[in-house]
Amino acid sequence: MGDSTDQVLSPREGTAAVIDHQERVDEPLLRLHDVVKHFPVRSGARLGRHGREVVRAVDHVSLDLQRGETLGLVGETGCGKSTLGRVALRLLDLTSGSVNFDGTDLSRLSDRRLLPYRRQMQMIFQDPYGSLNGRRRVGSIIGDPFAIHGVESRSARRQSVQELMELVGLNPEHYNRFPAEFSGGQRQRIGVARALALHPKLIVCDEPVSALDVSIQAQIVNLLAGLQREFGLTYLFISHDLSVVRHLCDRIAVMYLGQIVEIGPVSEVAVNPRHPYTAALLSAVPVPDPDAAARATPVVLTGDLPSPIDPPTGCRFHPRCPRAQDLCRVEAPALQIRLGPDAAHLAACHFPLANGERLDGAQGPSSDRATALLVESLRQSAQALVGDLDAAPQLPADLASEVLSPDGQGAEPPDAESVVPLPGEPEPAPARKVQMRSPWSLAFQRLRHDRASIVSAGVILSIVLFAILAPVIASLTGHGVLEQFPTIGLTPDGLPKGPSATFLLGTDDLGRDLLVRLAYGAQISLMVGVLATALTVFVGAIVGLISGYFSGLVDTVFARVMDVMLAIPFLLFAISLASVVSVTPLHFGPVTIGPGISIVVIVIGIFSWATVARIVRGQVIAIRNREFVEAARALGARSWRIILFDVLPNVMPTIIVYTTLLIPVSIVSEAALSYLGVGVQPPTADWGQMIAEAQGYYQQAWWFLTFPSAALILTTLAFNILGDGIRDAIDPRGTDFRG
């Protein structure tokens, strides 16, 4: 349980409800007292005018949740219900007020001290696609709570996970599958299993069925109801869908613009709403019954939701309320009206609806006169339209070739057989065999079918082989890489000799075997390419990950450093550093960095990490707001764990793509530096250098220039094609269909 600092509750003040008349057997499981949550507004344009502007997401909400009950939290977008749910779980800090769970005040506890409580309160998220990490296996996802809290050994864990899967209606043999192989409804079941793992007392359900098809919604709702009965769970059920809430909940609280406007037993509130907003909400839900719909006069609220930054004065609902009076504009009503014998039903309204009273319909958006005018003008314009086609160019009927994803809220993947039939229900018909498909193996398969990439990979391998075998080539031909052959290697005029049996690719201006030098040059290019890129990506990825995940000061500092690094002209600095070092080599203890490979690698690495870091940072920022990261935090995972297991696997594809695309850039940079004379120094063989030397001999010795140039272009091309292929394999857009 909690620590021993029992809190004596202070007498409630302000706008808190007085509900001591309510029968209480125990202490409530969850007590929210005068909770306030404001978010600062990051708007440069408005700073300074009204002081710090805030979004008043939750404004003085008090709520009790009894053990075993299901409380529905209902409202529309922007009412603060999701925020309230997260505050209750301490996924967000409170601006003020208190959160009391099972007798312990959690409001100010640090993440570390909250850890034991996280076992008892969990969350189910809305988005079946965003709430699961697509790159982890389902067994690992469901087993996460065990791993985070250090419960159970690995082997026992597997069994527990499989039991959980069965409990929620999944096939335990699909333990090793990836989320993409499940449908929307099944993914929600995975989320439920994860939440249930450590047998929590409280589960906050944040719109768990909103993203599902209607026929699937019912399955999940039944599941939740069944689990509650079996385990004695307490639910805080957040939803905008009144019909689901009406079905599942004992009590219901209606929120508007950060405040609770009505609360009471669902049978009361749903049938006899007191607050005008509740009445409007209820009447706005279209009833699936044509006769009733024809009879109904729904209350249609005018206008839109006001901004939570600047809510209306007095009662926040008054601008849209059909019953508003002067008092409503001035004074905010408190949630403490006594309402007859069922005093647990409260509404925050100065003029609540009486029992059985109906709300008058508000007037429609336009008057009859405006409509008549428009009808007339439309008739005129329809008549005036002449078939005067403008000369648009003829284009073929099928333009882009993207596949439109299936419509609807949750696209169901091709795999449709993994539901265990519940007893009494018809067996699902046998479907196609589905093999286990991790995102990586999928990408690999796509790559295998890309002929261009395969060819490029082959070319790269050949070049690597060529480089490795350089000494062998040298010994086979009998020509060392630095050996000059002025007699047999040069013409009588002292010019290079062309390709022949002795010198397969000809010689250079000093009578050296071009083939051998090309091979050794390949070594340098590849070595620099790989090493420099490795350094760049390593540093860049780490900085990007840290900077992206931990916003705030760390991020700001790193971002500025990146800006500076990117502002420094690479080539000039590279040249300068290289030349500085060529005069006075640097000594770091036993290591000397002089002109040559090392300085080139370092220079390229230093100046390129910022590009990678910036990109990784961007991705990490996008990922850290995804629901599965939130889920990990709700489970109590520490930051490093989240970065390693949740963020990194999702950033990996980008990193891989950039690695393959950076290698050719490094190779070209090295060649450029050598061309300018500040990279690898003669007489070491290097492609860029050879090109520089060959310029003057173009007329007489075309081979001297052609072969190194061709080698350079070929290598770069191969890496670029492969890089493109990898990127398309990892993230296909469906535009390049092959086969």
Added chain:
Amino acid sequence: MIRFLARRIALGVLVMWCVTLVVFLIFYVGPGAGDVARALAGREAPPSTVALIARNLLLDRPWYVQYGHFLSQLLHGNLGYDYYNSESVNTIIAQAFPVTFSLIIGAAPLWLAFGILSGVYSAVRPRSLGDRTFTGVALLFYSTPTFVLGVLLILVLYYELTVHGVSIFPAPGYVPFTQSPLQWARALILPWLALALVLAAAYTRLTRSSMLDVLGEDYVRTARAKGVPERRVIFRHALRAALNPIVTQAGIDIGVLFGGAVITEQVFDLPGLGWVAVHAIQEQDLPVIIGVVVVASAGVVAANLIVDILYAVLDPRVRLH
């Protein structure tokens, strides 16, 4: 909006300051700086000059004093004095700048026009012969280092043609605009091509990719559903939205070119900023090196700032953030 600009400008100033600090550290204080005064004076300067330099630059004072002096000089627009050539660095740079500028101002429209148009075409007709050709050619040029392309262009287009009697292109070198506009352009065509071809390739790819993303967006579908003719949909609706990453990249590329056209200037013998810098490095002429680096960095920062402004102009969502 003003606040947005002010913040970006302040940021740019901060970055420039950091750059000057880094430059200073590397050249005046860092390893390899050696005897700064001697280095600054040049290899063959007499000791009296060296002593004079040492006094002028306060080299006997602690490094932060030196930096302060350096910085204050900079702020007065004085980039230093080239003892080697007995010229003020300002003059040298003022002479070199128009060359680099000419290079950029000719190449940029070329690569942008070609890259964007071919990218749009490729995106609108994917997998067609045109698309495959453009993409393939782009890949090829994209994989060719600038210096290789430059060398090849010179040798093929200039050398071979001239030797065979067709002398359209002049020998490598620079002709000032004020001297003869026609010759200026003639001399720059090959360098423009060398630079533009490689960069256009990158922009073809970028535009194609960005357009493909945008063409799948809902608002493009809405435009078609309104009955908007296809050409207008492509250019007014799709391209407009796809321009964001292209503009950003163009800004960065142009900014970088101020200090980064080294290779092209070297190959084509154009005495621009890069060429000057390279020769200064070979002669160990520190003041010039520093001057060019500072100007080049300023170019990048300025370009980024312009990109930010353009971004706000193009995308109203950024404006009313």
Added chain:
Amino acid sequence: MDNLWVRFHTPDGVVQAVRGVSFAVEPGETLGIVGESGSGKTLATQAAFGLAAGARVEGRAVFDRRDLLEMTVRDRREILGSQVGMVFQNPLSSLHPMYRVGWQLSEAIRIHDRSMSRRAAHARVVELLSLVGIPQPERRIDDFPHQFSGGMRQRAMIAMAIALGPALLIADEPTTAVDVTIQAQILQVLKQLKEELGIAIVMITHDLGVIAQLADRVVVLYAGKVMEQGSVRDLFYEHHHPYTEGLLRSLPAAETERGQLVPIEGQPPSPIDPPPGCPFAPRCRYRMDRCVVEQPRLEPVGGHRGHDSACFLPKDRRPSDDRIAVEAAKGDDSG
């Protein structure tokens, strides 16, 4: 629509999104198309008008006596916007983020009506905005889409769709992405358009409540095929097809007792390799052997014309216990 087929060729196989769908909309009538994800409800209309990229379309789609599928792109574009208006699901992404709302609406008008001056178009746009209930249209006309609220954006889209007085409005899940009170506003606008302007509406949705409010006739789609079609009363009170029955029973509003909803177990079939028989067979509680191998054809049900069902069950079958469920729900709601 007459026997419409829509397919996509993908590396994973041929996706059969729409399989032989036929339905008709009379002038002034509101047709509801109901289906869940993968039913093909959106693609049917979009593909017919050439808005589905990469789709291979077969069959006939006749509008005003001309077959859309036989027309050139140019002719289709001429119809779109002037005689047929479309409203899509997500108003934020459906409006161009970089152009002002007034400009976008004005474009819709001037594309088809070249003779209209800019000022006249401007005035018309203001009229349209105020018709759909956008306050202060004179000021709002210069705003960008992200400055509008969700409900206002959707109303602006509706205004754009009806700007030229089309005979048909296709509304593709127009209220799915908005809150229920905003949905009520939008439905009211649509009802008004229907009643006062006599526009025919195709209302594509998964929400049966919306259908009940707005539609005259309904088509139920599942896995790319029509399961049942008929008048709205036919469907809610005299439905025949087990899928329709399942949908109605799984609604929380139609519960018989608290505590147990009646879902449809299982998942929709894969569109790439649909099973040979009735697509609903795997999940159908009345399944017979015949259903798995043979596809039922759409045949008339009950006494009157216009109500058809694609099912092998005898056509005079009355869903008795379901009627009770609906009656219970009727008495339950507070209207």
